Amino acid sequence: MSLRRFVTIGLAASTVSCKSEPKTPAVVLSARTGGTAASVDTTVNDDGQWVRPAKDYASTRFSGLSEINTGNVKSLRVVATFSTGVVRGHEAAPVVAGNTMYIVTPYPNTVYALDLTKPGLPAKWKYDPKPEAASQGVACCDVVNRGAVFDQGKLFFNTLDDHTIALDVATGKPVWDTKLGDINTGETITMAPLVVKGKVLVGNSGGEMGVRGWLKALDEGSGKVVWTAYATGPDSSILIGPEFKPFYASDRGKDLGVSSWPSDMWKIGGGTMWGWIAYDSTLDLIYHGTANPGPWNNDVRPGDNKWTSAIFARRPETGAAVWAYQLTPHDSHDYDGINEQILIDLPINGQTRKVLVRPDRNGYMYVMDRATGEILSAEAYGTVNSSSGVDLKTGLLRVNTDKIPSVGKVVRDICPAAPGAKDWQPSAYSPRTGLLYVPRQNLCMDEEGLSANYIAGTPYVGMNVKMHAGPGGNRGVFQAWNPATGREAWSIKEDLPVWSGALVTAGDVAFYGTMEGWFKAVDARTGTLLWQFKTGSGIIGQPISYRGPDGHQYIAVLSGVGGWAGAILAGVVDPRDSSTALGFVNAMRDLPDKTTKGGMLYVFSL
Amino acid sequence: MRHASSLAIAVLGFAGVFGMKSEQADPPLRVCADPNNLPYSNAAGEGFENHIAQMIGAELHRPVEYTWWAQRRGFVRNTLNAGTCDLVVGTASGMEMLATSRPYYRSTYVFVSRRDRHLDVRSFDDRRLRALKIGVQLVGDDGVNTPPVHALTNRGIVRNIVGFTVYGDYRRPHPASEIMDAVVDRRVDIAVVWGPLAGYFARSSAVPLDVVPVSPQMDPSHLPFVFDIAMGVRRRDKAFHAQIDSIIARRKPAIDSVLASYGVPRVDVRQAGGS
Numbered sequence: 001m002s003l004r005r006f007v008t009i010g011l012a013a014s015t016v017s018c019k020s021e022p023k024t025p026a027v028v029l030s031a032r033t034g035g036t037a038a039s040v041d042t043t044v045n046d047d048g049q050w051v052r053p054a055k056d057y058a059s060t061r062f063s064g065l066s067e068i069n070t071g072n073v074k075s076l077r078v079v080a081t082f083s084t085g086v087v088r089g090h091e092a093a094p095v096v097a098g099n100t101m102y103i104v105t106p107y108p109n110t111v112y113a114l115d116l117t118k119p120g121l122p123a124k125w126k127y128d129p130k131p132e133a134a135s136q137g138v139a140c141c142d143v144v145n146r147g148a149v150f151d152q153g154k155l156f157f158n159t160l161d162d163h164t165i166a167l168d169v170a171t172g173k174p175v176w177d178t179k180l181g182d183i184n185t186g187e188t189i190t191m192a193p194l195v196v197k198g199k200v201l202v203g204n205s206g207g208e209m210g211v212r213g214w215l216k217a218l219d220e221g222s223g224k225v226v227w228t229a230y231a232t233g234p235d236s237s238i239l240i241g242p243e244f245k246p247f248y249a250s251d252r253g254k255d256l257g258v259s260s261w262p263s264d265m266w267k268i269g270g271g272t273m274w275g276w277i278a279y280d281s282t283l284d285l286i287y288h289g290t291a292n293p294g295p296w297n298n299d300v301r302p303g304d305n306k307w308t309s310a311i312f313a314r315r316p317e318t319g320a321a322v323w324a325y326q327l328t329p330h331d332s333h334d335y336d337g338i339n340e341q342i343l344i345d346l347p348i349n350g351q352t353r354k355v356l357v358r359p360d361r362n363g364y365m366y367v368m369d370r371a372t373g374e375i376l377s378a379e380a381y382g383t384v385n386s387s388s389g390v391d392l393k394t395g396l397l398r399v400n401t402d403k404i405p406s407v408g409k410v411v412r413d414i415c416p417a418a419p420g421a422k423d424w425q426p427s428a429y430s431p432r433t434g435l436l437y438v439p440r441q442n443l444c445m446d447e448e449g450l451s452a453n454y455i456a457g458t459p460y461v462g463m464n465v466k467m468h469a470g471p472g473g474n475r476g477v478f479q480a481w482n483p484a485t486g487r488e489a490w491s492i493k494e495d496l497p498v499w500s501g502a503l504v505t506a507g508d509v510a511f512y513g514t515m516e517g518w519f520k521a522v523d524a525r526t527g528t529l530l531w532q533f534k535t536g537s538g539i540i541g542q543p544i545s546y547r548g549p550d551g552h553q554y555i556a557v558l559s560g561v562g563g564w565a566g567a568i569l570a571g572v573v574d575p576r577d578s579s580t581a582l583g584f585v586n587a588m589r590d591l592p593d594k595t596t597k598g599g600m601l602y603v604f605s606l
Numbered sequence: 607m608r609h610a611s612s613l614a615i616a617v618l619g620f621a622g623v624f625g626m627k628s629e630q631a632d633p634p635l636r637v638c639a640d641p642n643n644l645p646y647s648n649a650a651g652e653g654f655e656n657h658i659a660q661m662i663g664a665e666l667h668r669p670v671e672y673t674w675w676a677q678r679r680g681f682v683r684n685t686l687n688a689g690t691c692d693l694v695v696g697t698a699s700g701m702e703m704l705a706t707s708r709p710y711y712r713s714t715y716v717f718v719s720r721r722d723r724h725l726d727v728r729s730f731d732d733r734r735l736r737a738l739k740i741g742v743q744l745v746g747d748d749g750v751n752t753p754p755v756h757a758l759t760n761r762g763i764v765r766n767i768v769g770f771t772v773y774g775d776y777r778r779p780h781p782a783s784e785i786m787d788a789v790v791d792r793r794v795d796i797a798v799v800w801g802p803l804a805g806y807f808a809r810s811s812a813v814p815l816d817v818v819p820v821s822p823q824m825d826p827s828h829l830p831f832v833f834d835i836a837m838g839v840r841r842r843d844k845a846f847h848a849q850i851d852s853i854i855a856r857r858k859p860a861i862d863s864v865l866a867s868y869g870v871p872r873v874d875v876r877q878a879g880g881s
Contacts, residue, residue: 184776208679208746210771262765268744295746299759300767407756408827452698452833453750456677456772456782457646458800459698459833460745460752 048547053093053147053192053501054426055544057279058343061428062504063545067553068606069507073521073530076555076604080121082114084599089144089562091424092192093501093542094601096556097150099549100124100169103558103601107131107143109159113172114601117549121603125172131161132183144563146424147192147542151220156200158189164202164218176223180204180216187211194277195220196286196316203273207294207336210268213308215277215288217319227319231271231290231307232257238307239319246323247373248395250304260304260329269301270294271308275338275424278356283371285313285322287343287356291336292328299406304329309337311358311366313373323373328362328397332404333386334418335361340426341370342436346484348376357483359427359438361420362397364390367483379486381479382421382442383470386414405447405463417445417467418583419497419564426542428502428510433524435489437510438479441497441565442470443587465583475587478502478512478520480527490527496591499565501542503555513539515561516594519602535559535602538566538595552605560599566591634671635663636692638685641674644780645806645868646696649674654802654868655695658710658861662693665853678773686840693850699834705841707850709834710861712874713801714819715754718789721814727796729821730757737766741785741797744769753829754798754820760827768794783807789815805869819871832873 047064055061068076084090088106095102101114101121110128114121148157154175155167162181165174180202181187186209194201199217207213213231218224229239234255246252253259258266271290278287293301293308309328314321328335342357346367356370363384367377378390386403390396403414422440429436445467453462469475476494481487500513508524515538521531538561548554564584637659639647647653649672651660663670673691675681682703685691699709719725727734735758743752750756758767770788774781786807788794797804798820808815824830837854839847854861862875 182777184781186771186773186776209773210744210746210769263739263768265769268746268769268771295744295751295769295771297746297751297755300744300751300755300764300769302764407750408829450828451702452700454677454696454698454701455679455681455745456640456774457643457696457803458743458745458752458772458782459835460750461829463750 049098050093050096050544050546051150052095052194053149053542054276054278054340057196057281059276059278059340059426060342060344060431061426061502061542062430062506064506065545065547065553066506068505068509068555070509070523070530072606073507073509075606076521076531076533077606078533078602079554079605080603082112082121082601084110084112084558084560084601086110086560086599087597088560088599089566090541090558090560090599091144091563092147092558093544094556094558095148095150095155096544096546097169101556102148102150102155102169104145104148104157105599106145106562107160109145109157111148111155111157111167111172113169127167127172127174129159129163129165131159131163144190146190149193149195151195154220156193156195158191158193158202160188160190162187162189162204164189164193164200164223166200166220166223178218178223178225180225185209185211189274191274194279194286196279199226199316201277201286201288201316203275203288205272205274207270207272207291210270210294211272212267212269213271213273213290215273215319217316229312229314229319229321230257231273231310232261232266232269234258238321239314240321243315244321244323246325248325250329250394250396251324251326256304256306260306262300262302265301268294269305269308271310273338275336276340276426278341278343279316280343280354280370283354284315285370286316287311287313287341287370289337289339289341289358291338292331292334297407298330298332298404301330305331309335311337311341311356311368311373313370325368325373325375325395327358327360327366333414335420337361338424339422342427342429343370344429344431344483348484355483357429357436359422359436359440361416361422362387363416363421365481365483365486366390367486377486381438381481381488382440382477383415383444384421386416407461407463408450410446410448412446412448413444414447415444415470417443417587418465419443423499423564425499425540426501428504430504430508430510430524432506432508434482434484435480435524436483437502437504437512437524438481439498439500439502439512440477440479441499442472442474442477443467443497444470445583467583467587469587476514478522480510480524492522492527492529496538496588496594497565499540499563500557503543503545505545511543511555511557513541513543513557513559515540515566515591517559517561519543519557519559533602533604536600537561537598538591540566548605555604556601558599558601561591561595561597632668635659635666635668636671636673636690638673638675638681638691638694640677642776642779642781643677644783645802654864654870657864659693659695661857661860661864662850662853665857666849676776682838686838692839692843692846694838696835697838699836701838704838705843705847706836706838707847708854709836710854710858711865711870711872712832712834713871714823714832714873715752715798716801716804716871717796717816717818717820718786718799718804718808719796719816720789720792721816723795725796726816726818728818730754730761730825735763738795739766739768741768741770741788741794743772743785743799745772752800753825753831756829757825757831760825786811801871802868805871809869817871819873823873
């Protein structure tokens with residue numbers, strides 16, 4: 001029986017009051033070499049825990065634990081596994097708070113609390129938010145979820161059908177449940193929230209559907225929306241006011257979110273915010289990106305299309321924008337600007353600078369002064385020919401017009417392809433090595449030919465987007481990058497795109513997963529492979545490390561292939577259809593021969 | 607309103623002829639369809655594709671069952687190709703990700719304007735399009751838009767375009783029709799709309815609308831404005847594919863009359879009158 005009804009299931013918002021947990025002790029990271037993780041996170045740098053996907057507000061994904069190190073990591077073994085019962089792409093990071101691990105699955109977004117004090121990590125409770133089944137049909141690129149976040153005795157997570165839910169971790173019952181959007185307008189939520197100063201920060205997905213991007217701050221205690229900052233439209237709706245001082249002239253002017261679009265196209269202009277947010281408590285600024293402009297095709301929207309594919313610095317309490325920089329004005333390639341911002345203090349020309357490092361989808365590693373938005377360097381970290389660099393005086397991307405796709409025109413070897421030199425999969429930074437560990441893809445694309453297509457009852461001529469491996473023939477790279485020098489330290493070629501997050505530890509071990517299912521530990525200084533374990537499915541999750549109740553160090557990761565890159569498996573795409581999943585399938589034809597789907601948590605220790 | 611009531615009668619008529627046969631033991635004909643996309647299909651069975659599905663079911667002596675899924679990116683992947691249903695009633699002929707039947711109608715993009723405006727725009731080369739406010743349908747996937755958008759932008763007509771996504775607001779009973787409302791309430795002077803949507807809503811419009819096929823039918827850049835519409839099955843279902851082709855051939859007059867009752871503009875058959 002295959003009848004699928006569009007079921008609207010109301011979520012009971014309970015009013016259970018929250019219990020606060022004792023604050024965890026602060027640990028200061030020490031710098032041995034290179035830069036230091038910004039001293040911005042004083043509340044939770046306890047290496048026993050991992051309370052948010054990025055570990056700390058600086059988004060370093062660095063664990064100060066060193067029990068597992070380059071000398072003994074070869075003895076790492078599985079100590080527990082847990083099947084999530086879901087077969088779609090598992091992009092989330094497990095989070096650990098106290099003696100409990102929390103995981104949120106892809107749609108249907110089930111949350112599990114696992115007891116770390118007992119053998120086999122039995123579930124303490126499970127919460128099923130029952131998102132609307134129809135949300136699967138409107139989600140762009142697999143029904144992923146990038147993780148939950150713990151704060152003050154509550155676990156916060158988003159559902160595909162646009163709810164943000166706070167659970168009491170003691171009971172697993174909702175404290176509040178706020179509906180932020182409507183899937184019927186094409187809006188979904190896949191990102192992991194961030195809690196800053198009593199605000200839960202949440203952004204939307206769905207730019208391809210003509211959704212207008214926003215970031216909202218919800219009151220941590222009540223779930224009420226405190227402020228909303230849009231990506232497009234008048235300054236007032238973007239929360240651009242007197243405090244706004246962008247560094248570059250091209251980002252200055254009144255209501256650019258309207259005037260850089262034809263007629264009213266900003267209303268369906270995209271710029272969603274489905275990626276990562278960082279926070280600097282000293283400057284009191286949050287940093288987040290905005291996605292590509294929508295609708296995709298560039299002919300119809302002359303202008304810069306602000307503020308799509310941009311980075312914003314905002315005040316967490318009011319949302320007021322302090323600076324913004326548009327990485328890719330008038331994006332023609334789907335270079336979403338939603339990747340992570342890593343906040344570090346970096347020696348540059350003899351000075352210590354407070355920087356934000358952004359490995360952007362457009363192929364450049366931006367190192368920016370995070371107080372002002374000035375670009376200090378922007379070196380290509382992958383193969384780039386869609387542009388020829390970033391002008392550091394004007395901040396402008398030098399776009400190569402030969403590589404702009406246009407209907408009826410054949411354009412070959414556009415590098416990077418639509419997912420960029422790196423997509424959402426977050427990097428890790430070690431203050432010990434001064435290196436950034438960048439999981440990424442090496443893909444270029446051809447836009448060619450014309451083929452009939454049909455959507456929502458409307459026929460059109462589709463662009464045949466075909467992605468393929470970039471120079472070298474490998475589709476993935478795990479790369480160590482020195483942000484101080486703007487040079488690669490070392491890199492490891494991977495056959496398939498590296499779609500997992502990265503983790504690096506004080507034991508000088510970097511961890512990542514491959515889409516074949518290998519979970520790998522490499523020497524953070526040399527890239528030498530030290531250990532690997534084959535999990536049940538391809539890995540696109542984010543590895544973490546924590547100290548267990550027994551005092552020992554553990555490593556955990558979710559395995560379960562899918563996502564945009566894995567759509568060929570997760571969504572049963574026919575590999576003969578080279579242009580499905582926006583051309584990604586062409587580059588991933590052999591994936592079904594290399595792994596099968598299925599979500600599973602793996603926990604390792606010595 | 608006159609058109610709306612005659613339509614309702616047509617709907618009842620088909621429901622009577624091809625209605626429930628649930629007592630039959632035959633395996634159901636599993637149809638993949640959008641539950642909210644009139645005039646094509648909806649969960650209440652009011653679209654022309656619903657009626658054509660009933661007709662196919664009757665020919666095969668199989669009751670019709672639906673897998674409802676919004677017809678967006680991933681539709682074919684999550685329904686037909688995931689094996690949850692076996693037939694897509696409307697798709698573009700030659701679409702890559704499925705096998706398409708022989709086409710059963712050919713329609714065209716049309717210019718839609720209020721009759722009281724007396725615009726009579728017939729061609730993308732009409733100079734007046736440079737000044738008129740023009741509503742267009744936006745797809746927003748795969749880096750492309752509907753062919754009329756490209757026809758206009760290729761002619762340098764950009765700033766006076768107003769975009770309406772083909773998805774619309776899915777909370778509404780027929781999400782894609784907002785572009786027609788925009789013509790009626792003068793938010794735009796003229797719109798370029800895919801024929802079946804325009805024809806259907808023009809019939810029930812309180813304000814008389816002109817619906818005029820665009821010309822040329824194809825731009826010099828080989829961008830077509832007319833499309834063959836076919837049914838879709840999985841590539842491996844060759845026997846079923848042949849059955850569908852043969853039913854389409856056999857039931858052509860009945861299919862034509864369903865399409866006519868919904869006001870679908872055709873370029874493959876002579877149509878009485880205009881709108």
